Amino acid sequence: MATMKKTLAAATVAASLMLLSGCSGPYSSLDPAGPAAGSVAALTWAMLIGALTIFIGLILLCWYAVRRNNEELSDAEAQRIQNRWILAGGIALPVVTITALLTFGIPIGHSLLPLPLQQGEGMRIDIKARQWFWEVSYPDTDIQAINEIHIPVDTPVDFHISSADVIHSFWSPRLGGKIDAIPGRTNVLRLEANQVGEYSGQCAEFCGGGHAVMGFTIIALSAEDFEAWLQQEGAETND
Amino acid sequence: MTEPDNLHQRFDKVWRNLPGWGALAAVNHTSVGRRFMVTGGIFFLIGGLLAMLIRTQLALPDQDTLSPGLYSQMFTMHGTVMMFLFAIPILEGAAIYLIPKMIGARDLIFPRLSALGYYCYLFGGIIVLSSLLLGIAPDAGWFMYTPLSNAEFSPGPGSDFWLLGITFVEISAVSAGIELTVAILRSRTQGMTLSKMPIFCWYILVTALMIVFGFPPLILASILLELERAAGMPFFDVAAGGDPILWQHLFWLFGHPEVYIIFLPAAGMVSTILPVFTGRPLVGYRWIVMAVILTGFISFGLWAHHMFTVGIPQMAQAFFSMASMMVAIPTAIQIFAWLATIWTGRVVYSLPMLWIFGFLFIFVIGGLTGVMLAMVPFNWQVHDSHFVVAHLHYVLVGGMLFPLIGGLYYWLPHFSGRMPSERLGRWGFWLTFIGFNATFFLMHLTGLLGMPRRFYTYGEGAGWDWLNLLSSVGSFVIATGVAMIIIDVVLHFRFGRKAGSNPWNADTLEWATGTPPPMYNFASLPEIKSRHPLWNQPELLESIPAGEHGLTQIEHGRRETFGTDAITGKLKEVMLLPTNSWLPLITAAVLAVLCVSLLVRSYTVAMVAAAVAAVFLFRWSWENGGHPKAAPLGDKEPEEAPLQSRTTDGSGLWGMVITLLADGALYLALLFGWLYLWTVAPNWAVPDESPISLPMMALSGLLLTGATWWYSGAVKKLKAGNDSGLESRFWVATGTGAAHLALLAWITFASPLATTEYTHDAVLFVMLMFLIFHSSITVIATGLQALRVRFGYVSKKLPYEPVVLRPMWIFTLAIFWCSVASFLLLPIAWGPA
Amino acid sequence: MKTLRAHPLHLFSGLLIWAVYYVVLYGGQGAGCAIAPPPAEAGSSTWLNAVLLLHTLVFATLLLYLAWLAYRSTPAERGNARFLLRTSAALYLLAAVATLAIGLPSALLPPCV
Structure with a gap:
């Protein structure tokens, strides 16, 4: 059991190293060397993780919807389910996501603009x-x-x-x-x-x-x- | 012989295509739709071949399988073929084939227009592809950005092939858009209110209207760029006062709605197929209708997200960024409605469903990366990188090709009367699905690692080697998958087991035609009572071919279908549909001659061809209404409702109004260009004195106003049942209109317009030509109406056509005065820039 | 009390109003920056931001009013009229939301940089 844990840990380390080295490169936007690229890289990672979470959630939901043993529904029940799903997934989910994105995105975008410098000289x-x-x-x-x-x-x-x-x-x-x-x-x-x-x-x-x-x-x-x-x-x- | 067979014989005699080569004269929507789809499929294979060449070149670093020039031609043509020659036409073809059957009609309502559209598409596609064989294909990218695509930087004929050929193809898209809109609104079977329409019709209705508004900006842009290349009019040349960014605005004003024009019909297929295989009505019909309309509108408000790096002020970028994110809402509504449908129903596993699951998987990824791309700072990094290539293929292949193939398998029994093979089909799906993800999933990373698009090669040290190699391997896996599907489809025509009618137990009317369908679709036109006619009235499967419903007379030899009220679906009239005709083929052939002569710059031939095409088009309009080839007075009149040519609110009027919407969109795009250049172009220059005489314009406008007023008055009298002196009234309108036109032409050609030196004057010239074009058509058509009154094809019993022409007069008048105000008066008020 | 008649045009008019709003917003921003650009130092507190915000609020109010009107005019019995007015009400509402969302940047960003 212990060896298996060790192997697993080693594999994880190796995989993340490979992933990280995979992200470096002379043209890599994920290997930033300045503040502009740095803030965008952070944004990229945040969005990638968020997108992956939503994607996996949706696929699991779909899989469960296909697999589950369902009983006959009356039209009224179907209507209730439909409204719940659409309000939660179709409206709330994108609105929350967009709001979160904008809260981080607008300040980042603003910081990248060539506005007059507050201090120092460019x-x-x-x-x-x-x-x-x-x-x-x-x-x-x-x-x-x-x-x-x-x-x-x-x-x-x-x-x-x-x-x-x-x-x-x-x-x-x-x-x-x-x-x-x-x-x-x-x-x-x-x-x-x-x-x-x-x-x-x-x-x-x-x-x-x-x-x-x-x-x-x-x-x-x-x-x-x-x-x-x-x-x-x-x-x-x-x- | 049984009664249904007897009925079938009699209907078939009226509706069948001419034998042998005569099939080329077919106008029937089943034939035309099939041709669209087959042709689109062939173009898809050609586009796919180009993609394989691209992937071969990029498989390893520093390769030179293709020269840079050839590589540019390959990726330009790959995008062009896939977008303009495959995706849009094949979906149009599907809609042309399916819509009349779904709404219980016998044909689309402008059948000759469908046929014309098909031939324009075919000939345009052949012209565009011929450039590839000649080795002079367009090579400035499918987006044709100026100045790269102008005469200086692309001196060869490549760009001309693109501009002229694609514009030619677009005739088919716009005509299909107009026809489908009117067909859905006016030819639904009785009882099909708007809320009982199959959901697919909502998708197609919105798509068709999007085509009507979305294509004109590109058509205008293409005309302007071709004028710049061929006649030296500097619309996009900074030095003369133009602006290359105007091209980008006009292109993406079309280009973004286009993505949704491709996605919506495919999503419509998903919404149609999913309920059939879950055995439960689509969840949230109303929500989906709302989402589709919302998508249609918002997609016009986010074109500039393709232009975040051109240096637009950040606030303006933020408007477009917001709009781009907002489009996630209607998309999410649809996805959750589909999931809820699966949740509430019981899934039947089958080939079409497999493709729909594949669609959900891929499209969700594409949608999520789309939201990421809408973030401006992120976009600045990955714009024009392989990340975008990955995103757009996830959206377009996932959002369009997967549902399309799902639809293909679903409707295959309808086309052929036979079922496809489950086993081969599954192989095809899994190979395509795995190959697709192998090719494009990694491409996200390639882009983040900094590989720009449209690189014909890359160095070894850039860190993109293994990613590109895997992508290339993946693309070959897709190719084997596609090959499987083709083999499956070809084999099924021979070996598939017989399908019978309604093999999937579907709910929509197209399955009541029998498989394969007869040319007239329905021997009798039913009245439907719910949104799912075949689930709630299963007896329709027998009663329709038995002739138990409406419009079963056929002895008169006319092709007919019901015209109904746009909202309530109540019977209004009997529409007369034209039969087989050579005119569409001939007209398209002459237009092809026009296109080629413009390509080789032989303008005399072009002028002759344009004139001949006009003659054929007017000849076409001649065989309508009370013409002996249509339905002259004294023919046997239908029992249920009056023939359409005896009424004044027919489909022609609706078609005219929708056409004018497209026309108006083109005019608005021109107006946008004018105002845009005026405010934004870096070197915009205005002559001290306007080269156009304002008093003369005013005089010409007064003549036009008089003619319009006079014509409208005559039509009003006619509608009230008074046709005394109708011919002379029309002649007066024609004469006054002609005087206006002559004066306008004189102003245009006598004014000292320096069209090759100043963008300002070039735009004025285009505006004047636009006015002349409309005035000419209106005047000639009115003259023809006067003649038709003389021949007795138009009268108080046949008042249909003059009513159709009236909006044209009003439109011509409106754009005239609008032009005077915004192109001549506004600059005076504004003062020199 | 005013009510709306069930007509399919209501399905489109809310978003048409939104489209007009959008054109004027984008055009106004462009024209404002071309004629009298406020300085970049002023950030988002300029006359142009104020005009664009006001423009947003006027249109959003109009659309909200129409949404309420359509909602109130919806008949209770199922059928075509109910379908049309309910859907129209939702579309007016969403058009108002879209208006507010798109106008939001004019409260936060400098207009011409």
């Missing part, structure tokens, strides 16, 4: 999407780059995103959600990295033959390294 980077690469420029400097974006860690960065040709979408899943790059408009996406490191990104809106190879990398540097990088790049561009 930074701005301009991105222009083209078939099939990303032009990166840093306002107030002459620094330009292609597909490679250097940002300082722990600083909110506002990406001002536009397109020179068709519609693209800028998405670095470990840092946060995506926003479209649209000709004639500039959309703003605020991202922040919590750790030094490289974060992959890609185009998420179909934009023609090269859609699948329109990747980019966000390189988060410590504040000092970023300053040094700015100096160095700025000097190179001015040469």
Whole structure:
């Protein structure tokens, strides 16, 4: 009995490790590295667990409804059962679920908006999407780059995103959600990295033959390294 | 020969299709519905083949089985074929086949329109698919986002195939929508009040009305984009004052209701089949009617949830997010009503039920991920990722294909008179079910791990390898499942045991036709007393073919069915239904020529084809009412009620009004585009002075007002039984209308509209062409009415047609003045932007 | 006392009113942000939020009134009229709920960001 328990425990640990490692990856939204992706990942897990609970409940209910030994019902009884089921399952259940979702969802959504910062200073980077690469420029400097974006860690960065040709979408899943790059408009996406490191990104809106190879990398540097990088790049561009 | 056999012979002579190739002239709903479904099934297999190619490419990382360009064509065509050539038409086909039988009618009420719709669908589908064989298929995605789909970024003919071909196919959807609406409202058998209608009819009624309102925005958008591609009118070009986001709004304004247009008929099948196999009436009929109507409306209020990442203000996103979550309520009502039906009844295990359990399992998952996607922050992460691919397949395959196959097994004995094989059928189900979940359940995770949609390949280090491999394996399991089902269905025609009538002990009237059904459905039209006629009046199975109920005269050789009151189901008139006709096939063929000539940009041929098509359509309208090929005065009149052409509130009037609703939806979409561009387009530019002369427009409008007033007056007199001077009255209306039209045409072509430079002028041009189109049809049709009065096809005894035309005049008048107000006066009041 | 006649149009009119409400709400938000956008700092306490909220309340009240009217006009005996009016009453009520739900964000969010 004890060995069986141990095996079971080991299996559980192994399974959860596999599950967790299954969730990591260079593009995984479940392996967040910034506040935006972090809050959405938490929301994702909460909703997944909720959805799974409702699903299993419904399947069990259906299974029991099929299996149970039922007696003949009069029409009035059937009517009562029907009203109870529809009011509880058809109306109360979705209303409660939606209310719960909104209570958590609206504040999260609000926190992701590029509203004026309460304190501290953010930074701005301009991105222009083209078939099939990303032009990166840093306002107030002459620094330009292609597909490679250097940002300082722990600083909110506002990406001002536009397109020179068709519609693209800028998405670095470990840092946060995506926003479209649209000709004639500039959309703003605020991202922040919590750790030094490289974060992959890609185009998420179909934009023609090269859609699948329109990747980019966000390189988060410590504040000092970023300053040094700015100096160095700025000097190179001015040469 | 027994009496029922004798009756059958006489009816069959009037109702059967022409022999041999003459079957192409069939207009009967049973034939047309079957053709829709078979054609849809073939397109499904083609779409499925494309899906297998996609999955083959994605099975392993860094594959190059397909080039990026070819892969783009594959996924564009997979979506296009499945949506436009399979899902909608096959459900229309099912509705066309079933609805008249369920409501106790002998045919749909505009049979030639059904046939025209079928041929438009067939020819349009062939045109669209031919691009695939030529290797120039559309490759900008089934959603055709501009600027990617415009002439600069998609220079080949691919996008044109999509825009023209699909618009052509949509004629069939809209015409089916109109026809089904009117049929359900006006041709139910006696005693079938609204509350006694089979639940399936409610689903189809709401679906049909959704088609009527939902398709026009896409038709408009397609016309605008094709004008941009072919004639350089910059509707979606930012530089000239257009906006690519307008395309997205119009597309999804259609695209989201479309999902429910596909889901509702399938849900209707569930609601029909479930009570039969639990032996208990559907729980909560009224709740379900309410839920269906609610779904129909709310589905129009959530299109922007496909656009959460385009940068719409968060408050507006929240409106759509709320609406998207609210749609969970009617869906949950239906699911719990079904569960309660199972709870209160005793389940009989059978193939159709198996598919319905599969539906419940899969669709609930799809619904739950749908609620998740409605959460804006979550949506920003997974939008356009494989999570969405998984979600939409759970909703569409679970919500549509599973009930459809359940329905196929349920009604198979009705189509063929034979039963399917339980064993093969079960294999087919389990393979499809397991394969489906293997393919798409894991795809949720693929998406959360960051794989975007429409990638033709992916690198090894991305962490998506094993997920994609398993999905691809799953897709091949689905394919074997589908193959089993096809084998089962094909074999059953030969080896299935005979079904007899009503093999499942169902409650609805379609099982009273006998299996397979005769072309006229019912030899006599019964009066029904409850919502479950075959449960409460089982004697109908014998008494209907024995001719014991209404409308059994057939010596006159006319196809007839009852017309009843929309609410109470009381008998009002006898509807005359057209018989076999070549006109639908010819008209559709000419329209196909028009479509192809636009594709190859040979505009002279296109103009000729359009004119010829118009001639055939007017010829078609000629053989109505008192025409010798219809029911001239002096023919034997029916005993039960007057012939419809002798009345003034017939199905034609209803059809006209529903058509004008679709037309009005198209006009509203145009108006929306105008106001949208005016407020939102980044570079919207307005000329200093309007290029259109306001006084001239006012003059043209006054002429139109006069003509409408004059025509309405003549109709009022006619309805009061006074037809003296009718012909000359109609000629006056025609003449005044023609003067208005000439002036309008002059304004349009003489005004200095810079249609290729400014979006503003291009929109004005489209508006003017819209007015010209309607004025022309109205004027020509009125001229024809005057001629028909002369020939004696229209008179005080035959007042049907002028009444039908009156709403058209009023509509033409309304859009004219509305256009003057919102396209010409409002900008003046608003001032330059 | 006013009563409603049993007519199938009531099945659709509640949600049609809701649709008009929705169009005006979305259009008003767009037009308001195009003509005189309130600053983002003001959050959700702006003139535009107030107008949209008022708009929501007016329509919700109208729909609730119609729901009550339809409920009150329902005859006691089973049949077509009862079916139509009962269902209409529920649909008016749900249209009112939908109106309030969709208007809710205008109480909570900044209008133009």
